Amino acid sequence: MESLRKQNANAAKQGYDEGLAHGTRDGACEAVVRSVAQPPPARRGVRVLYIPQGFEALDEGIISALRPLVGELFTAPASRIAEQAAFIRPDWVFVLNGLHVFPDDHLEQIDAVRALGIKTAIWFADDPYVTEDTIRIAPRYDAVLTHELGTIPVYRSNGCANVSYMPLAVNIGRFKPQRVEAQYRSDVCFIGQAFWNRVEMFDAIARELASKRVFIAGGMWERLPNYKLLQPMIRHGWLPVEESVKYYNGAKIVINMHRATAAGVDNRNSLNLPGLSINPRTYEIAACGTLQLTDVRQDLSDHYRPGWEVETYANVQELAAKLNYYLVHEEARRTIALRGLRRTLQHHSFETRLEQVAQTLGWE
Template sequence: MVARKNNSRKQVRQSGYETGFHTGWRDGACEAVSGLLPPPEQTPVPLRLLYIPQGFEAIDAGLIEALQARVTELHVGSAEQLAEQAAAISPDIVLVMNGLHTFPANHLEQISAVRQQGIRTAVWFVDDPYMTEKTAIAALHYDVVLTHELGTLELYRSIGCTNVHYLPLAVHTGLYRPQRTDSAFASDVCFIGQGFWNRIGILDDISEQLLAKRRKIFLSGGLWERLSAYKRL
């Protein structure tokens, strides 16, 4: 009995050692790779900019931090008081993040009012190509259209937008970085986002292989119940 207990303790210690070693190796490797990334150039341009966030903290926080380093004067407003704030601040340009979902029903009316004051407006669409039935209508109300989807540039140009640019989203490295967490959050495959049909197709193609290899899968977001093997993942 004593020998069996000793063997059990040795196995637990060995398992703990191996887990700790692999966790430490991963954390150290992630930090080392992060340290290799060169810091971005932070030369501010002379611009007074009014930024209207959408309300998604992960995106807004990173963009606000970046803009603070890139323009000489940044103001963060609200979609509800956009026209009023623009009149008070007189920015060189108003930048609207997405202009969808959380924005008031009179948002485009406010954009028109801002333009009537002689203030340039820009929108950055970051849900393309999934919301183009709405963005194609809204785009014509802005002076500048930015999109993170290269494939929609011609769409906006074809409906009469003359100042359209491709601008992909980057990552907020202050938020999305290697961090030590509880082992309960560990997974072999992690996918964060909405279960759009193209993503469903990708995961459907590999789900049986992942299940066969007993991989731990973590899905965060909505619509993942569309997966063929959803209840087994």
């Protein structure tokens, strides 16, 4: 009887402590969000036809940021670029990525658009993993934007006169702090495909993770040698954006691990171009007010201050050590996460980034 009483008391205390921690975090995030004012954009008179890629989080963020920024905004599917451009006669056709869902006659359509005297721009979001395709696409556009520093010299050497580095950003209307139910809570969260570098890293810390509340989502995780050990923690397949936001909010720590860039079964990068730039997930995790542990890309420090607004790791030993440290140092974890949230709201929303796009492309 006494043992049961102690168990109930411990469970009650644990529930109280968790509730207090989540409440403190939610209140602190709300204070940061309220303190960061989003200035209204300077509207241009330019008329833009936007062609989405089908990346929900990116497309929605870009469209919502473009609406108050340009004089008129139109959208069309990739199969109807030339048709809609000829009908609407915009000043610019603005394309995201130009891959995956784009038809075989994509480039012929762009040629037809340019023949009408309409300017074209493409913003690559998959560099450098598909450069066998993008080096063929880029020269057909008037202007090329890429989030990846490592691909810029190659585009220029392939005849692209107007190439600019343009980091990606986050849709802060979707990725934001929010209260979540208990089923979304975890100690450690990772959402992404099981590319081989990730398999190697997660397999090395599998026994560490097995003793924690862990949530992993994505495809190909059967590749893990220690798959059976982590299987109960893995949700297979694609995770809807709204679910990802909830899991990011419910986690104490989210791991961000960029995929390897080497040519092979996971990439179309026969030039073996390096990955120097951070992925969209970096901004998305930070926008949720959650601590992320990320591997380092060259331009990370241009966007976040490591150890201050995000935390980093260089190898599996450091990843394991920092997971263990921040799981028990709640205040340090929360402080870094809040700084990352503030930096994201101030500098890395799509509203801010599309203003940079407008200036780069000379939209008036």
